[in-house]
Amino acid sequence: MEQAAPDPERLLQPAPLEPLSHPDTGLESVVGEGAKGARDEGPGDGTMTESNFSLKKIEISVSEAEKRTGRNAMNMQETYTAYLIETRSVEHSDGQSVLTDSLWRRYSEFELLRNYLLVYYPHIVVPPLPEKRAEFVWHKLSADNMDPDFVERRRIGLENFLLRLASHPILCRDKIFYLFLTQEGNWKETVNETGFQLKADSRLKALNATFRVKNPDKRFIELKHYSDELQSVISHLLRVRARVADRLYGVYKVHGNYGRVFSEWSAIEKEMGDGLQSAGHHMDVYASSIDDILEDEEHYADQLKEYLFYAEALRAVCRKHELMQYDLEMAAQDLASKKQQCEELATGTVRTFSLKGMTTKLFGQETPEQREARIKMLEEQIKEGEQQLKSKNLEGREFVKNAWADIERFKEQKNHDLKEALISYAVMQISMCKKGIQVWTNAKECFSKM
Amino acid sequence: MEGECRASPARSWGLPAGGAGGDSPGGDVPLPGSISSSALLQTEVLDLDEDEDDLEVFSKDASLMDMNSFSPLMPTSPLSMINQVKFEDEPDLKDLFITVDEPESHVTTIETFITYRIITKTSRGEFDSSEFEVRRRYQDFLWLKEKLEEAHPTLIIPPLPEKFIVKGMVERFNDDFIETRRKALHKFLNRIADHPTLTFNEDFKIFLTAEAWEFSSHKKQGPGLLSRMGQSVRAVALSMKGVKSRPEEFMEMNNFIEIFSHKINLIDKISQRIYKEEREYLDEMKEYGPIHILWSASEEDLADTLKSVASCIDECCKATEKRMSGLSEALLPVVHEYVLYSEMLMAVMKRRDQIQTELDSKVEALTSKKADTDLLTEEIGKLEDKVECANNALKADWDRWRQNMQNDIKSAFTNMAEENILYYEQCLATWESFLTSQTDLHLEEASEDKL
Numbered sequence: 026m027e028q029a030a031p032d033p034e035r036l037l038q039p040a041p042l043e044p045l046s047h048p049d050t051g052l053e054s055v056v057g058e059g060a061k062g063a064r065d066e067g068p069g070d071g072t073m074t075e076s077n078f079s080l081k082k083i084e085i086s087v088s089e090a091e092k093r094t095g096r097n098a099m100n101m102q103e104t105y106t107a108y109l110i111e112t113r114s115v116e117h118s119d120g121q122s123v124l125t126d127s128l129w130r131r132y133s134e135f136e137l138l139r140n141y142l143l144v145y146y147p148h149i150v151v152p153p154l155p156e157k158r159a160e161f162v163w164h165k166l167s168a169d170n171m172d173p174d175f176v177e178r179r180r181i182g183l184e185n186f187l188l189r190l191a192s193h194p195i196l197c198r199d200k201i202f203y204l205f206l207t208q209e210g211n212w213k214e215t216v217n218e219t220g221f222q223l224k225a226d227s228r229l230k231a232l233n234a235t236f237r238v239k240n241p242d243k244r245f246i247e248l249k250h251y252s253d254e255l256q257s258v259i260s261h262l263l264r265v266r267a268r269v270a271d272r273l274y275g276v277y278k279v280h281g282n283y284g285r286v287f288s289e290w291s292a293i294e295k296e297m298g299d300g301l302q303s304a305g306h307h308m309d310v311y312a313s314s315i316d317d318i319l320e321d322e323e324h325y326a327d328q329l330k331e332y333l334f335y336a337e338a339l340r341a342v343c344r345k346h347e348l349m350q351y352d353l354e355m356a357a358q359d360l361a362s363k364k365q366q367c368e369e370l371a372t373g374t375v376r377t378f379s380l381k382g383m384t385t386k387l388f389g390q391e392t393p394e395q396r397e398a399r400i401k402m403l404e405e406q407i408k409e410g411e412q413q414l415k416s417k418n419l420e421g422r423e424f425v426k427n428a429w430a431d432i433e434r435f436k437e438q439k440n441h442d443l444k445e446a447l448i449s450y451a452v453m454q455i456s457m458c459k460k461g462i463q464v465w466t467n468a469k470e471c472f473s474k475m
Numbered sequence: 476m477e478g479e480c481r482a483s484p485a486r487s488w489g490l491p492a493g494g495a496g497g498d499s500p501g502g503d504v505p506l507p508g509s510i511s512s513s514a515l516l517q518t519e520v521l522d523l524d525e526d527e528d529d530l531e532v533f534s535k536d537a538s539l540m541d542m543n544s545f546s547p548l549m550p551t552s553p554l555s556m557i558n559q560v561k562f563e564d565e566p567d568l569k570d571l572f573i574t575v576d577e578p579e580s581h582v583t584t585i586e587t588f589i590t591y592r593i594i595t596k597t598s599r600g601e602f603d604s605s606e607f608e609v610r611r612r613y614q615d616f617l618w619l620k621e622k623l624e625e626a627h628p629t630l631i632i633p634p635l636p637e638k639f640i641v642k643g644m645v646e647r648f649n650d651d652f653i654e655t656r657r658k659a660l661h662k663f664l665n666r667i668a669d670h671p672t673l674t675f676n677e678d679f680k681i682f683l684t685a686e687a688w689e690f691s692s693h694k695k696q697g698p699g700l701l702s703r704m705g706q707s708v709r710a711v712a713l714s715m716k717g718v719k720s721r722p723e724e725f726m727e728m729n730n731f732i733e734i735f736s737h738k739i740n741l742i743d744k745i746s747q748r749i750y751k752e753e754r755e756y757l758d759e760m761k762e763y764g765p766i767h768i769l770w771s772a773s774e775e776d777l778a779d780t781l782k783s784v785a786s787c788i789d790e791c792c793k794a795t796e797k798r799m800s801g802l803s804e805a806l807l808p809v810v811h812e813y814v815l816y817s818e819m820l821m822a823v824m825k826r827r828d829q830i831q832t833e834l835d836s837k838v839e840a841l842t843s844k845k846a847d848t849d850l851l852t853e854e855i856g857k858l859e860d861k862v863e864c865a866n867n868a869l870k871a872d873w874d875r876w877r878q879n880m881q882n883d884i885k886s887a888f889t890n891m892a893e894e895n896i897l898y899y900e901q902c903l904a905t906w907e908s909f910l911t912s913q914t915d916l917h918l919e920e921a922s923e924d925k926l
Contacts (some may be wrong), residue, residue, distance in 0.1 A: 251773060254773040255773065258766065258769055258770040258773065259770075261766055261769075262763075262766045262767070262770070265759060265762050265763045265766060266763065268759045269756065269759045269760055269763050271759075272752060272755050272756035272759050273756055275752040275755070275756070276749065276752045276753055276756055279745060279748050279749050279752055280745075280749065282741070282745045283742070283745055286738050286741045286742055286745065289734075289738060290734070290735070290738040290742075292734075293730075293731050293734050293735065296881060297881055297884070297885070300885075304888070440774075440776040440777055443777055444776075444777060444780055444913075447777075447780050447781070447784055447913075448780075448910065448913055450784070451784070451787070451906045451909050451910050451913075452910065454787075454791075454902065454906045455903060455906045455907060455910065458899040458900075458902045458903035458906065459899075459903065461895065461896075461898075461899035462896055462899045462900060462903065465892045465895040465896045465899065466892075466896060468892045469889055469892035469893060469896065472885055472888040472889040472892055473885070473889050475881065475884070475885040475888075
């Protein structure tokens with residue numbers, strides 16, 4: 026059974042319980058260079074105020090990517106990319122960092138980590154991974170996973186993922202996450218040993234709950250709608266952006282042809298020759314400038330993509346709530362019907378259909394002793410049921426409270442990040458315009474000298 | 476529809492004073508209103524120029540400077556025509572002003588066609604009046620061109636716009652097509668007017684001034700169809716023989732023409748392609764902006780930022796549209812005209828070669844003593860004169876053409892660069908103001924939080 030609150034076993038405990046090589050176990054991460062979004066300087070909840078933690082700051086970076094070949098589960102050769110994760114601890118006093126851990130992980134291991142977190146922290150909006158395959162690609166970019174530009178962008182995306190985890194007040198303290206960063210061998214086995222796959226809700230069950238739940242919290246319904254809208258609008262935006270990029274590429278590149286023709290033409294001209302030649306050079310510069318411009322824009326697209334994938338994480342939390350609520354409703358219903366049965370047996374009136382009632386009619390009445398036994402059983406079941414209902418209610422409320430706290434945290438993060446992304450988009454446009462002005466001013470000068 | 480306008484004294488066309496002081500050409504006859512209006516024109520010309528650079532242009536040697544501010548293709552006011560003058564020749568010598576406008580559709584039982592109104596204003600003595608208005612159709616322009624080519628086979632006659640668009644629509648009555656053609660026809664007539672020799676051609680004068688019936692009867696005169704056919708058959712036969720020896724300078728000229736033709740065709744294609752890519756870019760951008768508005772509907776904190784981004788994108792769309800229209804005004808027609816010019820030049824070279832071949836074949840006949848020597852010698856004498864005339868005419872015209880080409884190309888590309896600069900400047904201003912507004916808001920919010 027999943028728990029609404031973070032499972033204490035999953036959280037890092039003070040040193041005595043964990044055979045770790047480091048004197049302290051608290052994780053508070055500091056944003057490494059080039060990382061975005063990790064602003065929370067550590068958890069604000071009660072668990073971290075325990076003073077037996079001496080907090081050291083650590084930096085996480087995914088610094089390299091390497092192509093590897095190996096054998097997969099079916100003993101067939103495959104090529105994959107491995108990423109180097111380096112963890113550095115920063116000394117308070119002098120600010121210098123020391124490399125404490127470094128290991129290689131591949132994308133599937135990141136996926137495993139995330140799936141585990143989804144199961145154990147269903148009330149948390151778990152940060153998404155960068156895309157598995159390149160999507161929203163415009164024609165020049167390849168959709169090949171081995172393409173170096175794609176690998177580079179994915180490296181940045183994975184680093185961002187880890188930084189988001191490290192800056193999350195609750196997730197940063199997860200043991201499996203810690204081991205992901207520090208224990209190279211055997212980590213997969215460790216994760217699987219938690220048996221988290223068994224604890225995962227079946228998709229079918231969740232779907233069923235979504236349709237049948239009668240009284241979910243309104244805020245979650247709204248959140249679901251919001252996440253649907255967010256996903257739809259960002260997908261649309263990314264699609265059109267890719268098309269715009271394509272067209273812009275065309276405009277710039279065709280100008281490059283001027284360069285060649287001007288150069289050839291200048292050969293037959295006496296007075297115009299120099300002007301033509303040098304103008305042609307500027308046309309070449311103009312045409313080649315688009316490559317960097319669009320490369321930068323890909324990073325902007327990646328920032329949007331992260332929130333596109335976050336929409337799914339939001340929906341996961343909503344689904345969990347619906348599941349719990351449905352479970353609760355079913356338990357309440359079951360309890361009510363048992364009470365009903367009990368009452369009927371006790372008073373001898375049969376108001377509702379029951380199988381027992383029917384078999385009694387068919388095969389004869391039961392003896393008073395049998396009836397007493399049944400009433401007793403039911404009464405016990407009712408007692409149990411009431412207990413369960415109470416704890417389910419409690420769990421449900423806890424879940425809603427904790428989930429909503431994280432959702433508020435998420436909302437603020439989202440607003441901040443997306444605003445920054447839009448501003449960075451404007452900055453990119455400004456840079457592109459400035460480059461354009463410079464090139465065309467140079468070209469104009471050459472033309473006017475012809 | 477056609478009619479000859481007698482200019483009223485109030486509207487008489489004085490000399491363009493321009494910036495170069497106003498000497499009256501053909502100075503004997505004081506032109507009505509010229510003295511009083513020249514001063515007026517001078518000030519008005521300067522007033523039109525708000526751009527400092529163009530003022531400087533007027534005060535320098537105005538004859539061959541590039542003219543950016545007024546497109547030569549906009550035949551709006553007489554004053555804008557003054558600026559067109561500097562396009563080719565000394566302002567003092569311009570005394571013939573032509574506009575082509577008001578395309579009109581005519582439907583008869585046999586066909587539908589378009590006529591264009593042609594207004595001519597002149598101070599020349601040989602014209603009966605100082606203002607004329609006629610209507611002509613494309614066929615008439617073709618006739619004029621052929622007559623000019625006949626009369627001056629080795630002069631570089633300005634090109635006519637094509638009969639049909641080769642690719643794309645073949646529909647003759649599409650609005651864009653008609654407008655493009657009208658502008659090209661306007662250019663055509665003005666180039667003839669500016670040409671030192673062609674401007675005095677009799678057929679040209681009749682084209683500009685004759686009433687409909689007068690014009691059609693004039694067209695019917697001249698060498699009959701058969702004789703024209705006969706000439707062209709001979710021409711083909713001669714050209715089959717090939718030119719024995721082309722003088723050095725004409726070899727160079729031919730070489731230039733070949734390469735120029737190839738390059739200008741490429742540039743034409745490249746320019747058209749850029750226009751097309753920009754159009755498609757604009758179409759996508761138009762869809763891009765509104766998505767941000769759609770998004771803002773589901774957001775609270777982000778709504779304003781998203782709406783601002785959407786409006787920036789819209790501004791950039793407008794700037795793109797402006798850039799595109801600038802391109803289609805200033806660059807595309809000029810480049811295309813020179814594509815047609817290059818074809819014209821090759822025809823001129825051929826005609827020159829033919830004339831020389833005629834001479835060469837007669838000389839050959841003389842040396843082989845096949846026919847009557849006396850007759851031949853006489854013929855050869857005439858042909859030698861003809862060849863010399865033709866060569867000189869071409870040489871002079873060639874230099875003039877080269878100079879004009881240089882100015883036109885320089886002007887067109889400078890305009891293109893200017894359009895691009897303006898475009899980027901506009902977009903830059905839009906995004907910079909967005910950025911300022913966002914950082915201002917940020918500071919505002921930060922200070923609010925502190926309170």
